[in-house]
Amino acid sequence: MTNATNVLPSYQRFVNGVPVPLFSRRSFRAKEKYLIVLVFLTFSAMCFGTFFFLPDLSSTGSAYNSVYQVYQKIQKAGPDLLLPAPPHGYSGSRDSHGPGGGVNVIHIGLERPNNAEDEDIHIIEDKQKLQAKIDEEYQQQKTLEKPDAAVESRSRVSSSVVAWSPNNRQEDIVQTVSSSPAIRVILPDGEDKDPVVRRRRDTVKKMMLHGWQQYVTYAWGKNELKPISKKEHVASIFGTTAMGATIVDALDTLYIMGLHEKFNQSRAWIAKNLDFDINSEVSLFETNIRFLGSLLSSYALTGDEIFKEKARQLGERMLPAFQTETGIPHSLINLHTGTSRNYGWASSGCSILSEIGTLHLEFAYLSDITGNPVFRSKVEHVRKVLKNLEKPKGLYPNYINPRTGKWGQHHMSLGGLGDSFYEYLLKAWIQSGKEDVEAREMYDEATAAVVKNMVKKSPSGLLYIMDLKFDRPEYKMGHLACFAGGMFSLGAKTKENEVTDKYMEIAAGLTNTCHESYDRSATKLGPEVFHFIEGNEARSLRSGERYYILRPETFESYFVMWRLTKDPKYREWGWEAVQALEKHCRVPGGFTGLLNVYLVDSPKDDVQQSFFFAETLKYLYLLFSDDNLISLDDWVFNSEAHVLPIKGKPFYRAEPIL
Numbered sequence: 001m002t003n004a005t006n007v008l009p010s011y012q013r014f015v016n017g018v019p020v021p022l023f024s025r026r027s028f029r030a031k032e033k034y035l036i037v038l039v040f041l042t043f044s045a046m047c048f049g050t051f052f053f054l055p056d057l058s059s060t061g062s063a064y065n066s067v068y069q070v071y072q073k074i075q076k077a078g079p080d081l082l083l084p085a086p087p088h089g090y091s092g093s094r095d096s097h098g099p100g101g102g103v104n105v106i107h108i109g110l111e112r113p114n115n116a117e118d119e120d121i122h123i124i125e126d127k128q129k130l131q132a133k134i135d136e137e138y139q140q141q142k143t144l145e146k147p148d149a150a151v152e153s154r155s156r157v158s159s160s161v162v163a164w165s166p167n168n169r170q171e172d173i174v175q176t177v178s179s180s181p182a183i184r185v186i187l188p189d190g191e192d193k194d195p196v197v198r199r200r201r202d203t204v205k206k207m208m209l210h211g212w213q214q215y216v217t218y219a220w221g222k223n224e225l226k227p228i229s230k231k232e233h234v235a236s237i238f239g240t241t242a243m244g245a246t247i248v249d250a251l252d253t254l255y256i257m258g259l260h261e262k263f264n265q266s267r268a269w270i271a272k273n274l275d276f277d278i279n280s281e282v283s284l285f286e287t288n289i290r291f292l293g294s295l296l297s298s299y300a301l302t303g304d305e306i307f308k309e310k311a312r313q314l315g316e317r318m319l320p321a322f323q324t325e326t327g328i329p330h331s332l333i334n335l336h337t338g339t340s341r342n343y344g345w346a347s348s349g350c351s352i353l354s355e356i357g358t359l360h361l362e363f364a365y366l367s368d369i370t371g372n373p374v375f376r377s378k379v380e381h382v383r384k385v386l387k388n389l390e391k392p393k394g395l396y397p398n399y400i401n402p403r404t405g406k407w408g409q410h411h412m413s414l415g416g417l418g419d420s421f422y423e424y425l426l427k428a429w430i431q432s433g434k435e436d437v438e439a440r441e442m443y444d445e446a447t448a449a450v451v452k453n454m455v456k457k458s459p460s461g462l463l464y465i466m467d468l469k470f471d472r473p474e475y476k477m478g479h480l481a482c483f484a485g486g487m488f489s490l491g492a493k494t495k496e497n498e499v500t501d502k503y504m505e506i507a508a509g510l511t512n513t514c515h516e517s518y519d520r521s522a523t524k525l526g527p528e529v530f531h532f533i534e535g536n537e538a539r540s541l542r543s544g545e546r547y548y549i550l551r552p553e554t555f556e557s558y559f560v561m562w563r564l565t566k567d568p569k570y571r572e573w574g575w576e577a578v579q580a581l582e583k584h585c586r587v588p589g590g591f592t593g594l595l596n597v598y599l600v601d602s603p604k605d606d607v608q609q610s611f612f613f614a615e616t617l618k619y620l621y622l623l624f625s626d627d628n629l630i631s632l633d634d635w636v637f638n639s640e641a642h643v644l645p646i647k648g649k650p651f652y653r654a655e656p657i658l
């Protein structure tokens with residue numbers, strides 16, 4: 001039998017014909033109800049507060065440790081928990097060891113940029129993004145709480161923050177952080193005395209944070225971000241697998257900018273996810289300069305074994321590319337199978353000069369830190385083959401056949417296909433503490449031939465490096481060749497001799513021309529290729545040459561020229577570039593390249609290149625920094641601007657000194 005009461009849901013009954021929840025039967029008095037609600041609300045507020053206001057848990061080793069370490073941090077932190085942390089480099093937090101208080105103490109906890117207000121506007125644009133950021137950090141924190149075995153054991157062995165004093169080169173322990181996954185060698189802050197320069201540097205740092213945050217939000221773990229579509233960008237140089245190219249490429253820039261929290265989040269991703277056993281074809285050159293270079297740089301900066309281990313794994317997977325008749329490596333390699341080949345378009349199966357010549361710094365350092373000579377022996381052999389070849393007019397053609405060991409087409413360029421081969425001859429010598437004399441001799445001979453045959457003055461007096469196709473000159477210069485101003489000046493200043501002044505003039509002339517190529521566009525950003533036709537110099541001629549893809553080479557030269565000459569115009573030019581990037585390339589989803597620098601409203605390419613973080617922003621940041629931050633006496637920049645230590649200088653082995 002059924003009646004109205006029986007068919008009611010179990011949580012209801014009728015009182016005076018009105019459905020009433022069952023719990024009302026317990027007849028709580030109003031006061032009791034309020035008390036229960038109050039207790040419940042207090043409890044919720046505590047949970048909420050705990051989630052938002054506890055210090056960073058991200059570097060803890062286990063659930064138990066997390067709680068214990070958080071407790072310790074609260075004990076140590078005191079009012080810092082509630083007050084904003086001092087800005088990076090704030091003088092009040094400087095250790096007294098360095099000259100002029102040049103050594104920072106890292107503030108542990110949530111980072112605050114120099115201008116927290118602006119930062120909040122830029123980074124957390126709305127509540128949704130804030131939530132995404134919180135979720136992201138929460139996930140990363142969980143990852144960090146389960147470090148892999150190697151990292152865990154390292155944390156146990158030693159986990160001190162050590163500071164480096166540029167004055168006496170002594171390592172001093174300034175703070176112990178038992179939860180830190182990486183040994184941190186604290187760099188000098190590098191703040192300039194001039195407040196205008198400091199503000200400019202802050203702008204660059206905020207650009208970094210903006211682009212980075214968008215990548216974290218929309219493409220974390222993918223190779224690159226499409227900042228307009230807000231989704232991953234797939235570039236063939238990285239193969240078909242997501243390898244977190246942006247995470248890896250940005251690593252040392254994050255570190256140099258003092259963004260240690262973000263560095264550690266990246267490091268956690270790398271420890272857990274970066275696996276080079278991928279069954280797809282990648283560019284040997286790009287993998288070397290971006291991945292290997294960055295891992296080595298991070299190892300040198302922090303001494304964290306995880307970076308060395310990943311670098312070793314990658315280096316070993318790259319070795320099969322050298323298994324050719326001559327030992328000249330192929331351009332493409334499948335990191336899983338080890339099969340390698342060259343591009344079909346490259347002069348009848350040839351390898352490319354800039355690619356085979358841009359491995360030396362990384363492979364040499366990898367051998368030194370792993371104790372395995374195989375890496376160095378491979379690149380030394382490549383150099384030997386090149387040295388012994390006869391060179392047309394002393395110049396190096398862009399193509400070489402790895403089967404026969406003979407040159408391919410006699411195309412010569414200091415732009416794409418040639419560029420960083422020359423750079424690495426010079427830098428291998430610098431990296432070796434000037435012991436690798438052969439490299440310097442080859443560099444001197446090669447640049448002398450370039451100066452004689454390829455450096456040219458335009459009708460109006462602009463200096464440039466033209467390309468040569470056999471004996472036919474091409475009166476143009478690629479954006480990629482704009483690194484050469486920096487290279488010529490570095491070469492001239494590191495070995496003073498009878499050509500020093502002449503080469504410094506060439507360096508200044510080339511850098512000026514690259515600046516002109518920027519200045520003569522509507523966006524104040526430079527095109528990919530520019531020609532030197534009378535009446536129309538340092539400008540593109542064809543539509544396919546007008547794009548700008550966030551490239552760094554011109555700023556690289558501004559930076560090196562500034563460091564070596566102290567001519568203030570280089571900082572002014574760098575500032576022009578920052579403003580142009582902000583105006584034309586910044587979009588809500590990050591930074592994008594342009595399709596036509598001659599149009600104020602240029603269509604965008606919708607790619608945030610990983611080298612924008614590795615190089616473009618790093619060079620601009622250092623341009624507005626003091627010379628003691630990444631001193632040219634201690635570091636060389638690889639072709640992707642990853643910093644590698646000079647032999648004999650404090651960072652070379654980067655072993656923790658306690």
Ligand code: DMJ
Pocket residue numbers: 289420480551552553611615639640641
């Ligand atoms: C970078 O990946 C490196 O600088 C490389 O050597 C040349 N091109 C890009 C940036 O333009």
